[in-house]
Amino acid sequence: MPEDLFTEMTDTLFEDKSILSEEYRPDDILERDTEIDAYRTALKDVLFGRNPPNIFLYGKTGVGKTAVTESMMEALEAEVHRRDDADELHVHFRNCNDDSVYQAVRSLINSIRGDDRDPFPETGLSTSRALETLYEEMEDRGGTFLFVLDEIDHLSDPNSLLYELPRARANGHLEDARVGVIGISNNYTFRSSLSPKVKDTLMEKELAFSPYDASELQTILAARAEKAFLPDVCQDSAIKLAAARAAKDTGSARQAIDLLREGGDVAEEQGAEQVTDEHIVAAAERVRRGRVEDKLRDQTMHGQLILEAIARLETNGSVPVRSKEVQSTYEQTATHWDYDPLTTLKSVQNHLADLTMLGFLERTERNEGRAGGAHYQYELALDPELVLDTRESIETAV
Ligand SMILES: Nc1ncnc2c1ncn2[C@@H]1O[C@H](COP(=O)(O)OP(=O)(O)O)[C@@H](O)[C@H]1O
Numbered sequence: 443m444p445e446d447l448f449t450e451m452t453d454t455l456f457e458d459k460s461i462l463s464e465e466y467r468p469d470d471i472l473e474r475d476t477e478i479d480a481y482r483t484a485l486k487d488v489l490f491g492r493n494p495p496n497i498f499l500y501g502k503t504g505v506g507k508t509a510v511t512e513s514m515m516e517a518l519e520a521e522v523h524r525r526d527d528a529d530e531l532h533v534h535f536r537n538c539n540d541d542s543v544y545q546a547v548r549s550l551i552n553s554i555r556g557d558d559r560d561p562f563p564e565t566g567l568s569t570s571r572a573l574e575t576l577y578e579e580m581e582d583r584g585g586t587f588l589f590v591l592d593e594i595d596h597l598s599d600p601n602s603l604l605y606e607l608p609r610a611r612a613n614g615h616l617e618d619a620r621v622g623v624i625g626i627s628n629n630y631t632f633r634s635s636l637s638p639k640v641k642d643t644l645m646e647k648e649l650a651f652s653p654y655d656a657s658e659l660q661t662i663l664a665a666r667a668e669k670a671f672l673p674d675v676c677q678d679s680a681i682k683l684a685a686a687r688a689a690k691d692t693g694s695a696r697q698a699i700d701l702l703r704e705g706g707d708v709a710e711e712q713g714a715e716q717v718t719d720e721h722i723v724a725a726a727e728r729v730r731r732g733r734v735e736d737k738l739r740d741q742t743m744h745g746q747l748i749l750e751a752i753a754r755l756e757t758n759g760s761v762p763v764r765s766k767e768v769q770s771t772y773e774q775t776a777t778h779w780d781y782d783p784l785t786t787l788k789s790v791q792n793h794l795a796d797l798t799m800l801g802f803l804e805r806t807e808r809n810e811g812r813a814g815g816a817h818y819q820y821e822l823a824l825d826p827e828l829v830l831d832t833r834e835s836i837e838t839a840v
């Protein structure tokens with residue numbers, strides 16, 4: 443490698459790319475005034491030494507639930523600090539992604555203990571022991587505790603924890619300390635999976651976050667773009683387009699921000715001086731392809747070979763096809779890449795059924811009258827070129 447391989451590289455378009463990253467916490471929350479107002483009302487008891495509320499926040503991914511909660515907690519902590527007569531406030535966050543109740547409680551204990559003290563054991567104790575320890579730690583400190591349980595729908599057996607925690611004081615586990623639970627879920631149907639008693643307490647206060655519309659996303663993106671890109675680099679129309687695309691698809695600010703960052707990457711790769719509409723279009727296409735590729739790579743080898751076989755048939759114009767025809771092209775494809783093909787028509791048909799269910803294929807039923815009977819015909823639900831490209835790159839990757 444020549445030593446000067448990187449010397450000429452400059453950051454041409456970005457002022458600070460990390461502002462478009464997942465970890466970045468925005469200084470200002472925009473376009474959520476109504477939700478912030480309701481949140482503020484729900485939390486105000488904390489300032490007056492009353493029992494804090496239990497709050498349930500729901501809405502699709504990327505609509506600002508975590509960002510708004512973080513900024514609310516920061517503001518509340520600051521206000522409690524300012525007021526001499528307010529009880530001490532302790533806020534603890536936990537993302538419950540694939541947690542057991544034990545793990546979630548353990549992490550709350552450790553968060554209260556901080557780094558100076560021994561962590562609660564990873565295994566070996568019961569969940570009720572963990573809860574007792576949590577209550578002891580809370581009593582030691584006193585004051586108000588707010589536990590933010592993010593992505594709570596990923597918690598295994600949420601009922602037990604969500605039943606116990608909000609009742610800790612009523613059930614005599616706590617005397618000096620008070621507790622409120624803020625549960626956040628991307629999934630509204632999660633609500634109906636909870637027991638009625640849990641619903642009653644956790645959902646004392648519900649806050650719904652709706653998807654953003656194009657103009658809201660535009661405001662959010664414009665604020666980010668101003669800090670992330672060098673002056674005059676990102677065209678307003680590019681921001682508008684990214685916002686419109688994301689609004690039409692999911693209404694997620696995360697998706698909109700990802701699209702803008704990807705658009706910046708495309709512009710930079712092309713040596714452009716500005717980020718334009720075309721770069722956003724190219725970025726959206728790249729994201730779309732990436733998604734399809736990931737899905738394809740997740741399939742079994744035989745599933746992939748069958749999709750490749752149908753893609754080949756499709757480029758020859760011979761779709762829709764019956765499973766028998768798929769089988770012979772599949773066998774050639776498998777042999778071509780040095781795999782042993784599955785030998786029975788039935789096993790090919792099973793893969794076809796799975797791939798149809800997963801949305802890779804479209805299936806139509808054909809009835810050829812008494813003699814022929816009914817049979818299925820298949821064609822790709824994806825761009826065949828994309829399937830062939832992806833397969834090629836999977837096989838030729840080192
Ligand atoms: N109203 C908003 N103002 C500024 N940035 C926002 C807003 N809503 C979402 N974001 C940003 O969009 C991304 C996704 O938001 P997040 O709060 O993580 O969504 P959720 O928790 O609902 O999945 C984050 O980068 C966040 O900073």
Ligand SMILES: [Mg+2]
Pocket residue numbers: 504507508509592
């Ligand atoms: Mg979140």
